Structure formats: C-alpha cells, structure tokens
Amino acid sequence: MVSGSIVALVTPMHASGNVDWAALERLIELHAANGTAAIVSVGTTGESATLSVEEHGEVIRHTVAAVAGRMPVIAGTGGNATAEAIELTALARDLGVSACLLVTPYYNKPTQEGLYQHFRTIAEAVDIPQILYNVPGRTGCDMLNDTVLRLCEVPNIVGIKDATGNLDRGRELLSRCPSDFAVYSGDDATAAELMLAGARGNISVTANVDPARMAALCRAALAGDAARTRALDAGLAELNRVLFIESNPIPVKWALLEMGLIGPGIRLPLTPLSPPCQAPVRKALLDLGLLATCEA
Secondary structure, eight states: OOOOEEEEOOOOTEEEEEBOOHHHHHHHHHHTTTOOEEOOOSSSSHHHHHHHGGHHHHHHHHHHHHTTSSSSEEEOOSSSSSHHHHHHHHHHHHTTTEEEEEEOSSSSSSOHHHHHHHHHHHHHHHHHHHEEEOOOHHSOOOOOOHHHHTTTTTTTTTEEOOOSSHHHHHHHHHSSSSSSSSSEOTTTTHHHHHHHHTOEEEESGGGTHHHHHHHHHHHHHHHHHHHHHHHHHHHHHHHHHHHHHHHHHHHHHHHHHHHTSSOOOTTTTOOOOOOHHHHHHHHHHHHHTTTHHHOO
16 A cells, blocks of 8 residues: 555635636646655545535546546545445546545444444445545544454455544554554644554645645655654644644645635635634745745
C-alpha cells in the first residue's frame, strides 16, 4: 500500500455550488509537483456528504483522468447503508481507482458486530483494496481496535485511517495488527507521532494547503528521523490548528480561496468561514509564506 502524504482533496466549487473542474485539475497538478503520494477523492474534506451519486462518480472520474497514473487515487465510498457503500465502491472500482476508503456508518450507531459485518460484506462484494476509516468525532460511531483486528483477516481490507487523535490507542493497534496492514493517521495534529510509531502515512487536510511541507514531514517520519519530523511538525502546528477552527472543510476551502487556488463555493449546510475566524487562518498562511508563494 501507498505510504507518505496522502491528501484528502477538497472538491473545488464555483459560487453556484457546481464543481469547478478546471480548479480540480490545477489542484492535482499542485500535488503532483509537491511530493504528495496519493489523493483521496470525495472523502469528508471533498464534501462527499453533499454530492449526488452521479457527482460522486464524476469527481472520481475526473480525478483519475487528471492524475493519469502519476499517483494512486483512493476514493471515499463509505455510507451508513451497506448496500449504498457497495454501490459506491463498485462504481469507484470501475472508474479505475487504486483503493477505496470506507467511513464507519454514521447516525444509525451499529454495534461492533454490526461494523464487522458491514465492512466484511462490502469487502466480499467488491474486489478492490479497501481502507477502513474511523472518525468517531464526526460519525458518532467508534470502531474499536478489536473489531479492526478481526477485519484485518479479510484479504482485501488492507488498512485503516485512524482519525481518533488518540495516540495511545493508535500505538496499541500498531503493536497488534499484522505487519502488512497499513495504519494511516487521519489527524494532522498527531500524525507525526503516529508515523514515528509505525504508521504508513498521513491522510491529511493540511496537505491541501501546504503539500510540500507535509510531504517532507512524512518522508522524515517514515525514515525514522524524529528530530526533523518534530521540527517540521512544530512549524505546521498552528496551520493544523486553524484549519479546524470551524468544521472541516470550511477553513481549508477558505484558505485555498485566499491563496487563489479555488473559488468560493461550498455547499449547505456548510457555510463560508466566519469573519472572526479568517484572521487566524490568514496569519498562519502568511507565517508559512503560503500567500506570498501563491501571489509571486
């Protein structure tokens, strides 16, 4: 499986809310030029919750075409209905992605056995590498390590995006899972330490804004260079913080707008970044030279 900095790519939109295909292609070129190892298309940061099934497929199709084999494309295909997740996963497979990322079911609060049956059923129905995604802060559903370890035994379940931010729990999973099962951080604030503990990479929101630094951090962590990893992490700490000052992807889309990389579109029920939050995001961009770099 892929290792390194994996961007959870935004879905750029015009003010009307329609997908901006030209901006999507520009973002992909930015990542191809700055060391990003893979792209997650239509994940949480890509506003998957507000895209129709048709749009979901079109964003994946355009992403795969624009990437043109230069890096893996991983499609977000999870859902809170198992049948829907199977449909989306099969669609993504047919569109040529390398793997799928499947979030734990939200709202309906399955048991641990329900989670096991859900993910096993999807994996058995669609022959493509699948990465679990645990983000209880968003879904209200927490998949425990024991359940993950049961799912490790399913041949095409190849990894997990751990977005709990709980390093002790992440380290425990790393100590117990098979060596060929990839654990990825899904929390920019704790990603450096989880990678130093053995995670394969970071599925990152911050990489949207600063792909080169995040790629360098991941390379250092995977090489075991703790000093350089922590120095780079310290430099990104404030950016990591402010990109979650309101619900993701509100701040990251505003940051990319400020950098001149995308338009203002974001879909309800999400709204543009509130004025009191704009100054700290702008300051973090300025402090890292990101606005100057973009404007030069």
